Amino acid sequence: MPELPEVEVICRYLKTKICNKKINKIDIFLSRMIKNTKAEDLHYIEGQAFSDIRRRGKYIVLECTNGAVLLVHLRMTGRLVYNDAEKITCDTHERVRFTFDDGSYLAYGDTRTLGAIYFFKQAAEIDIKGYLELGVEPLTPNFTPQICYELMSKNKSNIKSFLLNQKYITGLGNIYVDEALFASKILPTRTANSLNFKECEELTSNIKRLLTESIGRGGTTFRDYRNGEGTKGRNQDYLMVYGRGKENCLICHNKLQSKTIAGRTTVFCDKCQK
DNA sequence: ACAGGAACCTGATAGC
């Protein structure tokens, strides 16, 4: 699934394309994608427009002119692709379509259908625990080595599961966690509370750098991810460990390790990471 | 409180 950079890239693009266009019609091809309410409730925003589109963690937040809010989580294979009236980029596995009054449309596609769309008549009604309990945004000034150290010193689980847990730091997934730990020379099996302040400084700065660089490259496309235009990102060409489980370390040339940690395939170098 | 595993799904790919 898209992680923070991929979701950010999608939001930035969609904001330039669909904001303030009148939504003429909503087609729901698979009603179970709408999770918190009856799928038909979505028609409440027909005739309205999206007034703002932004990201919170890995959620895409679409605000409507009548105060309604759509939360979209892409999970593993979800996509939000804008299709111009002239240039239709047919998305595969289309589940929901928002058609605007100029003939263009926003397609929600999802191969595995693990994604989720939540609808609320107003923002105050949002009651999705996973959304309300999101932690610090790593690309804001709030994410400091001090905060990182404080959170970690209270946590006895391994650093891999700590970083994957959205209630502490939000937006990281399997790719960027492995990349950040490698860049910071920290083994994924270490407990979160075993990191010293200097390691937290290193980790904080690497997380910020890796996410920012990936956004600049349009995100990482390993398999399914596409941006709001339906095209691939380029950050996959810059990954140091993710997806290289059978290869040698690009730094020390020793064989990389691939193990299940925190329930996820984890690739790391036991020579470079301590 | 937390670790581990299953569940939710479909499709691509590796291996036999």
Added chain:
DNA sequence: TGCTATCAGGTTCCTG
């Protein structure tokens, strides 16, 4: 070629 097994950018729920 064709079948089967395995794996996948995530989250949540259940059990121990």
